[in-house]
Amino acid sequence: MGARADRREAVTGYAFVLPSFVGFLAFLAVPIAVVIWLSFQHWDLITPARFVGLQNWFSVFADGRFARSLGITAIFVAVAVPLQTCFGLLVGVLLSRRVRGSGLFRVAFLIPWISAPITLGIVWKWIFAPTDGLLNALIGHRVEWLASPQLVLGTIIFVAVWSNVGYVSLFFAAGLGAIPEEVIEAARIDGAGGWQAFWRIQLPLLRPTTFFVVVTGLISAFQIFDTVYALAPNGGPQGAADVVSGRIYHEAFQSFEFGHASVMALVLMVILVIATVASGLYFSKRTVHELS
Numbered sequence: 432m433g434a435r436a437d438r439r440e441a442v443t444g445y446a447f448v449l450p451s452f453v454g455f456l457a458f459l460a461v462p463i464a465v466v467i468w469l470s471f472q473h474w475d476l477i478t479p480a481r482f483v484g485l486q487n488w489f490s491v492f493a494d495g496r497f498a499r500s501l502g503i504t505a506i507f508v509a510v511a512v513p514l515q516t517c518f519g520l521l522v523g524v525l526l527s528r529r530v531r532g533s534g535l536f537r538v539a540f541l542i543p544w545i546s547a548p549i550t551l552g553i554v555w556k557w558i559f560a561p562t563d564g565l566l567n568a569l570i571g572h573r574v575e576w577l578a579s580p581q582l583v584l585g586t587i588i589f590v591a592v593w594s595n596v597g598y599v600s601l602f603f604a605a606g607l608g609a610i611p612e613e614v615i616e617a618a619r620i621d622g623a624g625g626w627q628a629f630w631r632i633q634l635p636l637l638r639p640t641t642f643f644v645v646v647t648g649l650i651s652a653f654q655i656f657d658t659v660y661a662l663a664p665n666g667g668p669q670g671a672a673d674v675v676s677g678r679i680y681h682e683a684f685q686s687f688e689f690g691h692a693s694v695m696a697l698v699l700m701v702i703l704v705i706a707t708v709a710s711g712l713y714f715s716k717r718t719v720h721e722l723s
């Protein structure tokens with residue numbers, strides 16, 4: 432009787448796990464395996480795939496355009512992620528004040544994040560238009576925001592940060608709201624001012640939240656595509672906004688070099704894994720998990 436009950440319990444457990452396991456296979460394991468296989472093939476969607484060994488890898492790493500795309504993406508990540516994290520923290524502090532109308536502001540800040548990036552890109556492209564754009568009309572001067580190699584990447588960073596600040600701020604506001612008031616009151620009784628209480632008490636307790644928004648921000652920033660595609664298609668002027676995801680799209684669906692695109696995708700995946708692990712190691716010794 433006991434063995435039958437154990438088998439029934441095991442079958443029930445496997446039945447609950449099965450949907451997640453199928454999803455893991457269908458949407459993660461199998462696609463990664465296919466991309467690894469394609470990285471050793473020459474395939475253009477028309478002729479049959481042909482094994483070429485490491486030729487795709489050598490070609491990609493010898494291609495200066497991919498190296499340049501990695502550099503542009505690194506600049507984008509290094510600027511956008513800290514900016515959206517800092518501004519998100521600032522907005523989160525303001526939203527956590529529980530003043531009248533704060534709920535409306537939370538919705539307003541979240542709308543850019545839940546909106547389709549392509550739609551936002553079209554709107555911002557009109558705002559940055561050199562002749563009839565809203566921004567140039569306001570400043571009374573013609574500026575080639577998206578046609579200048581010196582300005583296009585900074586313009587895209589601004590739009591990306593603007594789109595993500597609301598998302599980040601909600602997590603920080605939730606994290607601040609989870610800190611008991613007794614902890615803050617105890618700090619104030621001990622003579623800590625508002626800034627000291629925030630810097631020495633609240634900010635350390637926000638490190639799990641900070642870890643989450645930084646890691647998700649890194650993953651999102653390294654994979655940015657829609658916003659760049661809408662504002663600066665084909666890498667922008669002189670390829671100044673040719674990010675890695677855009678380069679992968681170009682190789683796969685414009686040049687039909689799926690082997691090259693697969694190699695680039697795998698390199699991007701390795702970079703994301705390294706960035707995530709490095710962030711975890713950095714925050715693991717600095718994260719406060721409990722208030723007791």
